[in-house]
Amino acid sequence: MWEGVLLIGAARRLSEGKAIGVDVWLQQDQSGNGPEAVRSNARIEGVESRIEILEADLRSLPLVDASVDVVVSNLVLHNIKGREERKRAVRELVRVLKTGGRIVLCDIGRTGEFLSELQACGMEAERSGLYFWIYPPVRVVRGVKSRV
Incomplete structure (x- = not known):
């Protein structure tokens, strides 16, 4: 139900670019949490094209410097x-x-x-x-x- 709420909120405020969500999708933290649930909620909110979802560890992000x-x-x-x-x-x-x-x-x-x-x-x-x-x-x- 709440999967991706901050990502979707950020995407709604964008005039350009993308909101990038990063997670390791631990089910013990939030049951039903996963990229598909986030995409589904983003679709419902009309911002699916403005998000990118990465499965990654915060200690080694697959993103370019700055x-x-x-x-x-x-x-x-x-x-x-x-x-x-x-x-x-x-x-x-x-x-x-x-x-x-x-x-x-x-x-x-x-x-x-x-x-x-x-x-x-x-x-x-x-x-x-x-x-x-x-x-x-x-x-x-x-x-x-x-x-x-």
């Missing part, structure tokens, strides 16, 4: 085991982000790590207080890639 305008990650990074591996994922997200691009990382934990790594990569970044609109509460880390 090719993405905006990165949105929701409740993903905390699932990566090990601090160094999470740092690797954040660095990979920075790698694909264009200069002037924006990143938004929403998660239930480890957001201090994400903030520190974005700053270590030379990004201007900040972390929100707790948001209680979902359970467990989340924080949002936002950043801009000025020059890296």
